[in-house]
Amino acid sequence: MEIVVVGRHTEVAERFRRHVEDKLAKVSQLAPGVQRIDVEVTHEKNPRLADVAEKVELTVRAKGPVVRAEAAADDRYGALDLALDKLNERLRRAHDRRTRTKRRGDALNAAVPVAVEDTAPQQPAVEQDDDSDLIPHALGEAVEFHISGSPVVIRNKLHQGAPMNAEEAIDEMELVGHDFFLFIDKVTSRPSVAYRRRGWDYGVIALDTTCN
Template identity: 30%
Template sequence: MFKFEIHGDNISVTDAIRNHIEEKVSKLERYFTNVPEATAHVKIKTYQDSKSKVEVTIPLKNVTLRAEERHADLYAAVDLIVEKLERQVRKHKTKVNRKFREKGVEKEIFPSLPEIEEVKEESADEIEIIRSKQFDLKPMDSEEAVLQMNMLGHDFYIFNDAETNATNIVYRRKDGKYGLIETNK
């Protein structure tokens, strides 16, 4: 059974909002044979243009389900997010079960429920690596990595941190700001 952590920015989370989110997101539990002990992290934010943004993240053992939606109606945003999460579960279910069948192991992570339609594998959904690149990682700080990324016109850049010698990644966020992913050794 999912536990819920619901936080609001610029909005107070009323009982009606909380109940709607819990009721809708809990419908995802039907996709699991044994409902995992997981916490659904929900962030709600309202903006001056009266739009709401809802983010739901559910970290599970083998996969993290995450969706985000902006909409003028908060309740509609929650409904759209649940649809996105259901598509993610169905897609993951198909891929995981296919891998187990290929290995000859009859183990299904997700149940085969009659109301769940298997996602049709399309060539667009197949993972196909069409290009491979190799390069040397130069030691630098994160600011220099951002400059290198911008100079190349990329959205991310991999580098070795000059101080820790760890491999890190800088990336451009949707809001135009930058993020840093640091690795642990």
């Protein structure tokens, strides 16, 4: 299992890197197929945000869906502990989901033969234009840019997406801890967004790409 620690707007000391490796050593017990864990440490320079000045984001990459967790605190050691607690909970959910899916698949296989459809994700083609330097061209790559005349920063990131249904999209949304999840509906082939409404209620918005 590879652990990659990077800092954004901050330096990461070797002592903290070793601490991260010790803390993440047991992740493979909850996710045996994990290949790599990305650890991103961010420092917020605004003194008004001193209580959440250190943010740690953990991203587990395996053959299945990406699992992500992040947390902020006044020091990065505390932020790491908070993020790790969230990550472990989401890894347990992922394990439970795999168990449910396997049981469902075993039941279907026992009843009727199942045809396997190749749904390998396709990497989207990116057209070159005058703003090509603002477009990420590699999976996982992020490009940040400022809106002209504004302090607003936009972070543009490219993700790989496999067709799925709404239930699968909501499961993955919960795994990464976001309030929304962009996906391609495998029945309609429409770009869609699953989002959290309130409590345990969710919504899905789809785009009709045939409109003129």
